[in-house]
Amino acid sequence: MQAMSLQQRKKIHPHKYSLWIAMGSITMMFIGFTSAYVVKRSQANWVTFDLPMIFWASTAVILTSSLTVQMAVKQFRNRHMQAYKQLITLTAVLGIAFAVCQWIGFSQMAQRGLPLNGPASASFIYVIVGVHLLHVLGGVVALLVLFGRAFRTKVLSYSSVPIEVASTYWHFVDILWIYLLIFLSIAR
């Protein structure tokens, strides 16, 4: 790796670079969803309703988790491994709490007479929020992998690239959620 880095001048780590392209790709997918939403909204039979209030709570949860993952990166760089482990655990737990909040939001909608197979405006919320949730859970899995790696004693890694990649992705799904929340609140 060392020899290769010397031979190939790299301004930015290729994994980080790939992540940025992947984020562009995920963004395109949600642009696809939200444009479908806009097209559908302009047609007949569009039912409007208020979003479940718990979506605001989940927003607070994911914003906090962005903070904790950022602190984890800082602790890793300072080699405070104990604090690092605690912070990525906390972040993963917050990610799961976010998932629970979204799930409660889904059941609240279903109770209000807006099930998945109800009006298209409700179906869109399930699909868009659900696909975003899958991306958050993907981030949780990545954090768990990092967590497991932090306990490894055989191979010690001093590279901060994996946690940086994970935190960038985490911030991305956070910002993506803020965008979706604003979009779904305004374009009702």
Add this chain to the structure above:
Amino acid sequence: MSNEATLHGQQEVMHGAHAHDHGHGHDDHEHHEGGFISKYVFSFDHKTIAKQFLITGIIWAIIGAFFSVLFRLQLGFPDATFPWMESILGHWAKGGRITDEAYYALVTMHGTILVFFVLTAGLSGTFSNLLIPLQVGARDMASPFMNMLSYWFFFLASVVMMSSLFVQTGPASGGWTSYPPLSALGDASIGSKIGMDLWLSAMALFVVSQLLGGLNYISTILNMRTKGMTMTKMPLTVWGFFFTAVLGVLSFPVLLSGFILLLFDRHGGTSFYLSELFVNGKALSNEGGSAILYQHLFWFLGHPEVYIIILPAMGMVSEVMAVNSRKPIFGYLAMVGSMFAIVILAFLVWAHHMFVTGLNPFLGAFFVLLTLLIAVPSAIKVFNWITTIWRGNIRFTPGMLFSIGFVSTFISGGLTGIWLGNSSIDIHLHDTYFVIAHFHIVMGVSAFFGTFAGVYHWFPKMFGRYMNNTLSYIHFWITLIGAYLIFWPMHYEGLVGMPRRYYDYSTWESFKQFADLNHFISIVVILVFATQLLFVFNFFYSIFKGRKLTTQNPWNATTLEWTTPINPGHGNWPGEIPEVHRWAYDYSKDGHDFIPQTTPLSPEEQANGGH
């Protein structure tokens, strides 16, 4: 992320191999790379992954092309029976004649297989993997692990798609575009049952494979270039692969979102695409959906998809033509610029597939204008290819012949695109054989010619042997003449209004006149298919028995892949990665036949500012 450890492990092995080579001065370091499984199956080496893509693509191409032979038999000989067909297709060909359901399934799978599994994965999967690291001067991809995953997701997609051929109700049969409501309602046709679910799952896996591959291609090209390899010194092949990957990464996710909504319509009871429908006289509860919405999402990928297919072919043809004309490519920057223009326009023209869906004619006018604009970069490219071979010292290698064939079919297929891009003419020609002829020539045949040019030209790099020339020439001439004999007459059928996707034209008074023509086309199809099997034979025979390469640089080309050993190991260069000093097209310059990219500039060149 999770691959860090394995990646490091792999790279340590590579590193060890190089150290070893320095010690012994051999170029035989394959024994360092572990056993059979890690070398040929779950390999990290981009060259092996390229071969995996190529061979899987060849298998799919044989299946997809064989399907076209089957349905051409129905179209060419609607009254005949073929008992052998019943023995391979069973109840799908009762009495030796393909049933109508089987016909639609074959047409659908022919399109799906050729567009996605052969000309997307098989073409850009093979050559992006093989050539990007070799031509930009990198030891491997940015993430070899993700690259391996890309192939195995493609493999999984292939397994799922293949399994759909064997289910009781048959594979998807609603056309390769899978428009709802046909694709959304299991009761609508037997091909819309489990076959459609398998189709959607396979395509979702396929999208994942394409994204993993595309991410790697882009970050390798942008980050892993060797010293001196500025973007404008890259061969046009790499530019072609770069733009292809950008298109794929931006458009495949939109297709995926369309598929997710379709899956929910199928199984979640939602009404994204469904509205006020009756199936078998029974009213469905779905209301308020829009089938046109799916078409928008589909064609937002679907149109860039045709450029995903053709751009790698364009890149490879440019390279092969320059090498075999012993001349620099004409208008290098114009070539790059026109590919860039094609990428931008690719995202702005999707609605020209939807002129007859009730699209606002005013909106249609914009799409007509943008569509016709594509003729400008396309014409620039054609002009540059022709001026590249103009007064060149042409070597008619099989790769060169296929490149020239590519330009020919690209022109004749592209010109009919100008007809179809006009919304008013499209009202008459939409969904006729004219469209079939147009896209098969410009996208199908041209992309295949690009692929063949690439296979013949880089076969020595892949396997250290040559393919048989005589068989290659037979392959070229029969394929070129055959392709025109098959598709040229279809233009006339389309002008008369003969619609595509019909099972039997002999019952139509207006199209009975074409019985002999259809007969003729079907016979040519069989001949051309047999010739492709000749190519497959040549390919596999030459891997083991072809004439061995004795020189590193058989075509006297300037690019970096020919500076590697004849059979390069993982890591490509046994020593240092070479440094690049000049562009890839210094042919017939200053009294030299060619000057490799690794040769430093001479003092005079430096005085002139070099390239």
